[in-house]
Amino acid sequence: xxxxxLDLFCGxxxxxxxxxxxxxxxxxxxxxxxxxxxxxxxxxxxxxxxxEDFRDYDAIHAxxxxxxxxxxxxxxxxxxxxxxxGELLGWTLELLRASGKPYVVENVETAEFPPGxxxxxxxxxxxxxxxxxxxxxxxxxxxSPPCAHGLQRPRFRSLDSRQKVLASVIGxxxxxxxxxERELRNQAMGIDWMTTAxxxxxxxxxxxxxxxxxxxxxxxxxxxx
Numbered sequence: 545x546x547x548x549x550l551d552l553f554c555g556x557x558x559x560x561x562x563x564x565x566x567x568x569x570x571x572x573x574x575x576x577x578x579x580x581x582x583x584x585x586x587x588x589x590x591x592x593x594x595x596e597d598f599r600d601y602d603a604i605h606a607x608x609x610x611x612x613x614x615x616x617x618x619x620x621x622x623x624x625x626x627x628x629x630g631e632l633l634g635w636t637l638e639l640l641r642a643s644g645k646p647y648v649v650e651n652v653e654t655a656e657f658p659p660g661x662x663x664x665x666x667x668x669x670x671x672x673x674x675x676x677x678x679x680x681x682x683x684x685x686x687x688s689p690p691c692a693h694g695l696q697r698p699r700f701r702s703l704d705s706r707q708k709v710l711a712s713v714i715g716x717x718x719x720x721x722x723x724x725e726r727e728l729r730n731q732a733m734g735i736d737w738m739t740t741a742x743x744x745x746x747x748x749x750x751x752x753x754x755x756x757x758x759x760x761x762x763x764x765x766x767x768x769x
Contacts, residue, residue: 546567546568546569547567547568547569547602547603547760547763548568548569548570548571548600548601548602548603549563549568549569549570549571549601549602549603549604549605549756549759550570550571550573550598550601550603550604550605551563551570551571551572551573551583551605551606552573552590552593552604552605552606552607552608552636553573553574553590553606553607553608553609553636554572554573554574554578554581554585554607555574555578555581555607555742555745555746556578556580556581556737556738556739556742556743556745556746557572557578557580557581557582557583557737557738558733558735558738558746558747558748558749558752559605559607559650559746559747559749559751559752560572560581560582560583560605560752561582561735561749561752562747562748562749562750562751562752562753562754562755562756563605563752563753563755563756563759564582564583565749565753565756566752566753566754566755566756566757566759566760567756567757567760568602568603568756568759568760569583570583570584571583571584571585571586571601572584572585572586573585573586573587573588573590573593574587574588574590575587575588575589575590580737580738580739580742582737590606590608590636591632591635593639594639595639595642595643595644598643598645601645602645602646602763603645603646603647603648603759603763604640604643604645604646604647604648605647605648605649605650605752606636606640606647606648606649606650607649607650607651607747608632608633608635608636608649608651609632610633610651610652610655633649633651633655633656633657634658636649637649637657637658637660637681641683646682646683646684646759646762646763647682647683647684648680648681648682648684648752648755648759649680649681649682650678650679650680650681650747650751651678651679651681652677652678652679653677653678653679655679657679657681660681661681661682661683661685662679662680662681662682663679663680663682663686663687663688664677664678664679664680664688665677665678665680665688665689665751665754665755666691666692666693667732667733667748667750668691668692668693668695668696669689669690669691669692670689670748670750670751670754671695672732672733672734672748672750673696673697673728673731673732674716674732674733674748675691675693675696676716676733676747676748677691678747678751680751680755682755682758684758684759684762685758686755686758689754715729716729716732716733716743716744717744718744719740720740726740729743730743733746733748734748734749734750735748735749
C-alpha cells in the first residue's frame with residue numbers, strides 16, 4: 545500500500561504530481577476550487593484544520609500563499625507585504641510541527657522562515673530550463689543538490705526576430721507574448737495541464753519527487769525493526 549500524503553494549499557498540483565511519482569497517494573486541500581488538480585481534491589479552508597485532522601496521513605506538504613514574501617507581483621515590488629498572507633508561513637509550520645507527522649513546507653526564496661532545517665532547490669539541479677529557487681523546510685533531514693546554472697543552455701526569450709534576447713532560463717510569469725511560448729513554459733516546468741496563471745504559481749514536480757524520496761526513506765526507516 546502506498547503511503548498517503550496530504551497536500552495543503554495545493555493549487556493546481558505541481559507539488560502533488562512530484563510526490564505521486566515518488567510513491568505517495570496524494571489528497572489536495574485548497575480554499576479555492578482546483579478543477580485541474582490531478583488527484584483527490586477537497587475544497588476547504590486550511591486555516592480551520594487542527595493537528596488531529598492529519599491522523600489518517602503519513603506525511604504532509606504545505607505551500608502557504610507566498611505573495612507577501614515575493615518580489616514578483618502584477619505591480620512589482622511595491623505590492624510585497626500587502627496581501628495579508630505573511631503570517632501563514634509561521635502558522636503553517638507550527639500546525640505541522642504539532643501534528644507529529646513528517647512534513648515539508650515550501651515557499652519562495654525571499655520568504656522569512658522561522659529558525660529550523662530547510663533546503664533550497666533550483667530547477668537547474670534537475671536539468672530544467674527554469675531556476676525557480678524555492679525553500680523546503682522539514683523535520684526530515686535531506687541534502688540539497690547544488691545549483692547548476694552554467695549547464696542551462698542560452699536560448700532566445702522571444703521568437704520574434706526583431707526582439708531576440710538571449711536568456712538562460714524560461715520565464716513563467718506574465719502573459720504569453722509570442723507563438724510557442726506556452727509549450728516552452730510547459731516543457732521548462734515539466735507541467736502540461738495548467739493555465740498560464742496556475743503555472744506562474746506552481747513548482748516543478750521534479751522538486752517534490754526529490755523531496756518525496758527522502759520522506760519515503762524516513763517512513764520506511766521508521767517501520768523497519
